[in-house]
Amino acid sequence: MTALERVLPALRLDLPAVPEAVPGLRRAAREWLDEPCADVQLCVTELVSNVIRHVGEGTPVRVRVARTGARIRVEVTDPDPHTLPVLRRADADAEAEQGRGLSLLDAVVCRWGVDHAGENKTVWCELDGT
Template sequence: MRGASVIQTMCMPRKPWDLHFTAEPEEVAALRRIMRLHLGTWGLHEIVDVAQLCVSELVANVITHVGLGTPTSLAVSMSGTYLRIEVHDPDTRALPTLVHAGSDSEGGRGMALVDAIADRWGVQLHGDRKVTWCELATGLSSADGHCGGARVTRAEAMLGLYGAARLPRTAAPSTLSVAVAEEAAIDVIADVLHWLRAHGCDPDEALDRAQVHYEADALGVQA
């Protein structure tokens, strides 16, 4: 049970952040770049494109319906296992509307697009501002978990056991850090290589095959 509790500390913190800006068309590209950077840091590469599109449409909605030069802010956080994107503006009267514009329409499709690609969205009114928000599913098992699938889950379980073995007996499970986990990973690899050699296998060949599998998985290809 010690290993199971230790592994809970091997997580990726995703702290909320916000950014103040002026609602201008030229700001959208910068906001999209910032979103890509933060989501990459958070390990949420799979939803970067959708998140960028949501930011573009939410900001465009402020520009169109509240006005150019409006003091606005973007806030991004985790809502459980969902990514939450909020755009704050000071006009509580201009509420977003869901307009299903025709394919040949030049406008009015912003919130309809958000409605189509986000898992949920809405508007919150406060005394001094309006918050238009949307949420995107991340596929995470927990808000501070990893998007690595079964391979990462198995590795974390194993590293939890190895990391626990490296800690002093009096140390609390929460003291397992990423640095300790990295050393545990090196121990795992070294032990497996010793096991392979002890059973008459070629460690170098095994490493080469593992590298091929890793690179294929990283590219989304079945090796």
């Protein structure tokens, strides 16, 4: 554990995945980091929005934001191990606004993935923590 990790423990929030919760999550991430963090806020927003859209509104989630060395890791855990995120390339001419979130996330993060643990899955991403 680095000195920074000892000073700044992970942000952990358990809540239902509802649209009304997203602004509070973005605010909590900003307050936790105590600095502008648009990319972290984008990641939190997109990962929770994917749960709302693909698993179901009101699904209980755990959101975790932590410094891991020189990176910031964002994790969203939900109770549906079968509904997995799929990176799709949005057609520039498409009128639908859906399907772009994971592409945006993929563009700003160093890496992302999915971990399975029993009856849950965690979708995570890592960003440079500069």
